Amino acid sequence: MKKRFIFLVAVIVALARQWPLLACTGITLHSKDSACVLARTIEWGGSDLNSRYVIVPRGYKQQSFLPSGKTNGMEFSARYGYVGLSVQQKDFVVEGLNETGLSAGLFYFPGYGKYEEYNEALCATSITDLQLVSWVLGNFKTVSEVKEGIKNIHVIAIDPRASTVHWRFADVSGSQLVLEIVNGKFCFYDNTLGVLTNSPGFEWQMTNLNNYVNLYPGSAKTDELRNLKLAPFGAGSGFLGLPGDVTPPSRFVRAAFYQSTAPQQNTALETVLQGFQILNNFDIPIGIEFSKDEDIADIPSATQWTSVTDLKNRKIYYRTMYNSAIRCIDLNTINFGKIKYRDAALDSSKLQPVHTLNLFN
Numbered sequence: 434m435k436k437r438f439i440f441l442v443a444v445i446v447a448l449a450r451q452w453p454l455l456a457c458t459g460i461t462l463h464s465k466d467s468a469c470v471l472a473r474t475i476e477w478g479g480s481d482l483n484s485r486y487v488i489v490p491r492g493y494k495q496q497s498f499l500p501s502g503k504t505n506g507m508e509f510s511a512r513y514g515y516v517g518l519s520v521q522q523k524d525f526v527v528e529g530l531n532e533t534g535l536s537a538g539l540f541y542f543p544g545y546g547k548y549e550e551y552n553e554a555l556c557a558t559s560i561t562d563l564q565l566v567s568w569v570l571g572n573f574k575t576v577s578e579v580k581e582g583i584k585n586i587h588v589i590a591i592d593p594r595a596s597t598v599h600w601r602f603a604d605v606s607g608s609q610l611v612l613e614i615v616n617g618k619f620c621f622y623d624n625t626l627g628v629l630t631n632s633p634g635f636e637w638q639m640t641n642l643n644n645y646v647n648l649y650p651g652s653a654k655t656d657e658l659r660n661l662k663l664a665p666f667g668a669g670s671g672f673l674g675l676p677g678d679v680t681p682p683s684r685f686v687r688a689a690f691y692q693s694t695a696p697q698q699n700t701a702l703e704t705v706l707q708g709f710q711i712l713n714n715f716d717i718p719i720g721i722e723f724s725k726d727e728d729i730a731d732i733p734s735a736t737q738w739t740s741v742t743d744l745k746n747r748k749i750y751y752r753t754m755y756n757s758a759i760r761c762i763d764l765n766t767i768n769f770g771k772i773k774y775r776d777a778a779l780d781s782s783k784l785q786p787v788h789t790l791n792l793f794n
Contacts, residue, residue, distance in 0.1 A: 514769025
């Protein structure tokens with residue numbers, strides 16, 4: 434256990450020291466057949482996150498890691514089965530869906546959050562931030578239950594040098610909640626917009642949208658400047674000034690406008706596919722986050738995977754930097770009362786499949 438703890442701390446600190454390479458973009462869509470669909474990306478340009486999916490049955494027991502490396506952290510069992518997507522190792526689920534239709538995910542939040550200091554006397558109710566998603570998915574059905582339940586625990590960091598995170602929770606009713614921990618205090622926000630990125634805080638990001646009140650879908654009208662005729666160069670000029678860089682504030686603005694102007698689809702599946710299409714705009718090429726004198730990681734993309742979750746129909750979809758084909762895990766096909774705990778790599782092969790068309794048969 435001690436060796437594993439030391440390894441985990443090393444991984445977490447490595448991520449923390451390169452937090453400018455960390456990014457996440459989340460959006461929310463609703464179909465005409467009343468499905469709520471959450472989509473998000475996860476970026477890390479430093480190395481392969483070796484992401485896995487986990488299937489967690491009811492009754493599965495876990496224990497939180499502690500900064501001390503001891504094994505007496507908070508114990509928790511899953512009342513509800515769930516499917517999660519993890520990074521670095523299976524205990525760190527960063528996005529998931531449980532059998533009741535509750536979604537939970539974490540987004541990096543460097544420089545603005547601050548957890549409470551670890552208190553050894555409270556170890557039995559203390560859980561590391563990277564395990565909170567697992568605890569939430571295993572124990573709650575609604576965002577209101579999450580909000581009440583979290584008040585009874587202490588969220589801590591394994592290592593104080595690590596970046597903080599914030600969380601997004603949503604249920605089948607369409608309710609969505611953002612949790613940020615600032616100066617050791619829980620700060621909850623109703624996320625009616627349904628967008629989330631990284632730092633600064635959620636309230637600031639929402640206020641910043643007012644800087645783009647001039648944007649609108651469609652094209653600008655022709656105008657005259659004295660005797661000079663002015664006309665748009667092409668379609669979409671109403672969005673001239675929409676920020677295109679990959680910083681969290683710019684991605685928040687772009688996601689808000691892309692999501693809000695997207696036509697509503699008829700079905701949940703059409704909406705899922707729409708979510709992937711919108712988030713294609715947020716794929717981060719591997720080179721742009723590094724200066725000229727830095728070594729660039731040997732991976733295809735800084736956007737390592739994109740997931741889309743259909744809360745109503747209990748399905749979680751994903752595609753990865755190695756394979757752009759969309760894959761689906763249908764929770765309706767899983768008997769969470771009988772299945773054993775399972776984890777597996779998101780990709781069985783780290784090579785994009787290419788299919789050559791046979792045009793003459």
